[in-house]
Amino acid sequence: MKKTAILKSTVFAAAALGMMAWASTASAANVSACLITKTDTNPFFVKMKEGATAKAKEIGVDLKAYAGKAEGDNEGQVAAIESCIADGAKGILITATDTAAIVPAVKKARDAGLLVIALDTQLEPADAADATFATDNFKAGELIGEWAKGTLGDKAKDAHIAYMDLIASQPSVDVQRDQGFMKGFGIDIKDPKKIGDETDARNVCHDLSGGNEDGGHTAMENCLQKDPNINVVYTINEPAAAGAYQALKAVGKEKDVLIVSIDGGCPGVKNVAEGVIGATAQQYPLLMASLGIEAIKTFADSGKKPEPSPGLNFFNTGVTLITDKPVQGVDSIGTKEGLGKCWG
Secondary structure, X not given: OOOOOEOOOOOOOHHHXXXXXXXXXXXXXXXXXXXXXXXXXXXXXXXXXXXXXHHHHHHOOEEEEEEOOOOOOHHHHHHHHHHHHHOOOOEEEEOOOOOOOOHHHHHHHHHOOOEEEEEOOOOOOHHHOOEEEEOOHHHHHHHHHHHHHHHHHHHHHHOOEEEEEOOOOOOHHHHHHHHHHHHHHOOOOOOOOOOOOOOOOOEEEEEXXXXXXXXXXXXXXXXXXXXXXXXXXXXXXXXXXXXXXHHHHHOOOOOOOEEEEEEOOHHHHHHHHOOOOOEEEEOOHHHHHHHHHHHHHHHHHHOOOOOOOOOOOOEEOOOEEEOOOOOOOOOOEOHHHHHHHOOO
């Protein structure tokens, strides 16, 4: 995907750190907000920006949007937060690339009076942000795990599973999706806050995809070297799934391996329809972003902060399993309906 961002030279050290920034003036109103995403190339975050921009224009909020060079660019996100504070923003929406390392910068913003809302990915701890609008990422993983187990039937007990995870720092979204898949598949997850401590022999490989297609391709190649009999592949997101599929196709194994994923973006749902991905858990970035902008406007007007969903420590924006091969006992919808909901 071509980058359309322009470098914002006034963002402290952002130029040196590779942060990319967009300025989108929604109106002349004095309520301003920032959106900080992990990258500007993943379609999920592109759509999140579109949702935030549209809602900001609708309700009269000045929005500035920033994105890191790649997954793992914590320094760039810190620089963006510093810029938002200096610009006098009322609030920040952030999808943190390192959910623990970003906390001191978030605290600085909150101490300065900004409302900070995590989108998609909870901070560590979750209450380091004022609120979180997100999919239940553990549930998303659980759904695709249950579907994979049900699809394999008796063969599930002899599965050879590879995991295309995100980055080495194991941010919360990475852990929750990975561990949710394992629970759904029937694997003892040991510590649910850590990837890689499981002892189930069916887990034959964990590798890092960076959440992109090239990374998924390389990670799949690495895992096939470890175990050429892999027949189930969990992927952190759909770009990683697309890369894994290409690696499998290159060695003639694409029809022998079940790939599952999470995001439910339009390209990913099309890949489900075409048989590249068996099932994906759909989430709704447009909804997350628009709710976040509304919350910042409400906070600026009244001081009121958003509340979590009952019984949860975040506001749940929902998740739906998308597949054209439903499994009894696992709720799902088909790709035709999924395409009508993609990006949400």
